[in-house]
């Protein structure tokens with residue numbers, strides 16, 4: 084089975100003006116992109132709808148977070164059904180910044196994932212270890228614990244709407260990218276985990292993408308790894324080089 088290459092751009096809390104947002108969209112609108120690659124960008128919530136309206140239709144839009152509930156007294160939250168109603172097909176959940184800065188546990192991430200799928204969204208589910216956890220030899224244990232919470236709330240059929248993003252925390256925004264071998268090892272082990280925890284079919288078909296200091300310069304080598312099915316790009320998604328990352332698999 085061939086898994087479609089997937090490149091996500093996570094703008095995080097950037098940019099800070101409507102004009103700058105329009106420029107980022109224009110770069111993508113003008114670019115020649117590999118049509119074999121699925122491309123999704125995740126602007127801040129306030130820009131989701133304008134980006135959806137301005138952006139070429141072969142690029143999809145993702146929210147960076149959504150709540151466990153669809154409506155009610157939850158000040159400041161965005162609900163999965165609201166995203167679907169606005170025409171947003173994807174949401175990023177479990178990003179390490181949400182886990183560490185906003186106290187989201189694996190259980191909360193799993194509940195958000197369940198709610199997002201129930202509303203009809205697709206989920207980019209982020210997992211990854213800290214430097215201390217890697218140095219302690221616990222990388223796979225940590226990644227599996229983060230995934231296990233989700234596995235228990237999903238049925239096999241749900242996995243066609245999940246993309247797993249392996250993002251080692253030590254590589255996010257640090258310029259310290261995982262080597263191609265390091266990424267491949269975790270991706271392969273994660274696929275092995277999915278084989279036993281869910282099914283061989285789900286393990287084979289689920290895309291596992293890498294995130295953490297991906298640039299145009301390092302993306303080509305990472306993309307050659309058999310279990311690296313794409314990227315979730317932070318900083319470089321705000322620069323013209325994002326186009327080269329999208330085209331990393333082009334020959």
Ligand SMILES: O=C[C@H](O)COP(=O)(O)O
Pocket residue numbers: 093178250254255256257258294295296297315316317318319
């Ligand atoms: O979601 C994206 C990741 O946090 C990677 O961010 P970065 O490319 O700036 O390291």
